[in-house]
Amino acid sequence: MENKTLIVLLGPTGVGKTDISIELAKKLNTPIISSDSRQFYRGLEIGTAAPTKEDLKECKHYFIGTLDVRDYYNAAEYERDVLSLLENEVFKTSDTALLVGGSMMYIDAVCKGIDDIPNVDVEVRKELIEKLKSEGLDSLRLELKMLDPEYYAEVDLKNHKRILHALEVSITTGKPYSSFRKKNPKERPFNILKIGLNRDREELYKRINLRVDKMLQDGLEKEAREYYHLKHLNSLNTVGYKEFFKYFDNHWEYEYAINMIKQNSRRYARKQLSWFNRDQEINWFHPQEKDKIISFIKSKL
Numbered sequence: 001m002e003n004k005t006l007i008v009l010l011g012p013t014g015v016g017k018t019d020i021s022i023e024l025a026k027k028l029n030t031p032i033i034s035s036d037s038r039q040f041y042r043g044l045e046i047g048t049a050a051p052t053k054e055d056l057k058e059c060k061h062y063f064i065g066t067l068d069v070r071d072y073y074n075a076a077e078y079e080r081d082v083l084s085l086l087e088n089e090v091f092k093t094s095d096t097a098l099l100v101g102g103s104m105m106y107i108d109a110v111c112k113g114i115d116d117i118p119n120v121d122v123e124v125r126k127e128l129i130e131k132l133k134s135e136g137l138d139s140l141r142l143e144l145k146m147l148d149p150e151y152y153a154e155v156d157l158k159n160h161k162r163i164l165h166a167l168e169v170s171i172t173t174g175k176p177y178s179s180f181r182k183k184n185p186k187e188r189p190f191n192i193l194k195i196g197l198n199r200d201r202e203e204l205y206k207r208i209n210l211r212v213d214k215m216l217q218d219g220l221e222k223e224a225r226e227y228y229h230l231k232h233l234n235s236l237n238t239v240g241y242k243e244f245f246k247y248f249d250n251h252w253e254y255e256y257a258i259n260m261i262k263q264n265s266r267r268y269a270r271k272q273l274s275w276f277n278r279d280q281e282i283n284w285f286h287p288q289e290k291d292k293i294i295s296f297i298k299s300k301l
Contacts, residue, residue: 001086001087001091001189001190002189002190002191003095004086004091004095004096004097004189004190004191005095005096005097005190005191005192005193005300005301006086006096006097006098006099006110006111006188006190006191006192006193007024007028007096007097007098007099007193007195007297008035008099008100008107008110008111008192008193008194008195009021009024009098009099009100009195009197010035010100010101010102010107010194010195010196010197010276010282011102011196011197011198011272011276011287012102012198012204012268012269012270012272012273012276013049013102013208013265013268013269013272014049014204014207014208014211014265014269015102015197015198015199015204015207015269015287016197016199016207016287017100017101017102017197017287018049018051018055018100019287020197020287020290020293021098021100022055022058022059023290024098024293024294024297025058025059025060025098026058026059027294028094028096028098028297029094030090030094030096030097030098031059031060031061031062031090031097031098032059032060032061032062032098032100033061033062033063033082033085033090033097033098033099033100034051034061034062034063034064034100034101035063035078035099035100035101035102035103035106035107035110036048036050036100036101036102036103037073037075037078037101037103037105037106038103038235038238039051039063039064039065039101040063040064040065040066040067040073041065041067041068041069041071041235042065042066042067042068042069043065043069043223043226043227044069044223044227044235044238044241045065045223046215046218046219046220046223047215047220047223047224047238047239047240047241048238048240049211049215050064050065051064062085063078063081063082067235069227069230069233069235069236070230070233070235071235072234075105075106075108075109075114076109076114076117078106078109078110079109079110079113079114082099082109082110083110086190091190095301096301102272104272104275104276111185111188111192111194112185112186113185113186115180115181116180117169117177117180118169118172118173118180119172120165120168120169120172121168121171121172124168124171124172125164125168128140128164128167128168128171129164132160132164137158137160137163140160140163140164140167141157141163143167144163144166144167144170147167147170147171147176147177148166148170148176148177148178150176150178151166151176151177151178151181165177166178192281193283193297193300194279194281194282194283195282195283195285195293195296195297196276196282196283196284196285197284197285197286197287198273198284198285198286199286199287204269205266205269208262208265208266208269209262209266211265212240212258212261212262212265215240216258220240220244221244224240224241224244224245224248225244225248227241228244228245228248231245239261239264239265239268240261240265243257243258243260243261243264244257244261246260283296
């Protein structure tokens with residue numbers, strides 16, 4: 001596959017990836033491989049701004065609505081599945097493939113590989129979750145500091161999921177979580193070309209706010225109510241749903257919940273850009289520069 005190229009079209013939420021991706025897919029005569037981890041789940045089409053039925057008719061899409069919200073799926077499985085898809089299907093008939101989305105870890109999993117972390121003991125996980133509930137996050141932070149000071153020094157100490165996972169691995173294996181993490185990316189048997197889309201902050205925030213308004217018009221509240229009984233699932237721990245769950249629980253007023261959807265969407269966009277800006281391989285464009293993007297891609301193929 002040394003003459004094959006994976007084109008990665010990425011950017012923050014609301015920037016306008018969908019329209020450009022369909023146009024690129026048509027010009028390159030290649031399908032779209034989604035790297036939006038929430039669009040993998042069926043039934044969440046409105047809240048995840050999944051491609052419409054019309055979009056799906058325009059060109060072939062992979063990883064759109066392929067999972068039930070109850071299914072467990074992670075970046076390591078995604079890496080395996082995408083690499084298999086490229087080798088056994090897409091690159092059999094095309095010299096290019098198009099990966100589109102904004103889920104940072106999932107994009108990195110395909111481009112750089114993900115750490116080969118051992119499976120964790122289910123009982124260890126349950127005990128740590130109970131400890132988190134009874135003693136709070138500070139207790140887990142202290143335990144991580146003792147078991148793996150290296151990872152403790154770099155992890156986001158407010159991110160309970162990452163702290164939990166590091167402790168699960170450390171306790172299950174008896175080795176620091178940091179000892180399993182790779183320092184060098186895996187080599188891929190194909191070329192990778194990264195195209196980033198961005199807008200100035202004010203323009204991006206305006207688009208995000210308008211997109212939330214459009215989701216509400218399309219029935220986001222009704223969609224969230226349909227999954228309220230499953231609010232404990234990780235797939236539903238998603239902007240647009242978790243705020244409505246607070247409203248359904250009478251913790252928040254309706255208008256406050258809507259404002260928080262917009263605020264958390266903007267916050268997520270900042271988080272995405274912060275992550276992407278560390279990657280020097282990304283070639284940045286404004287979404288309106290379609291011709292320039294297409295010319296750039298052709299010059300690299």
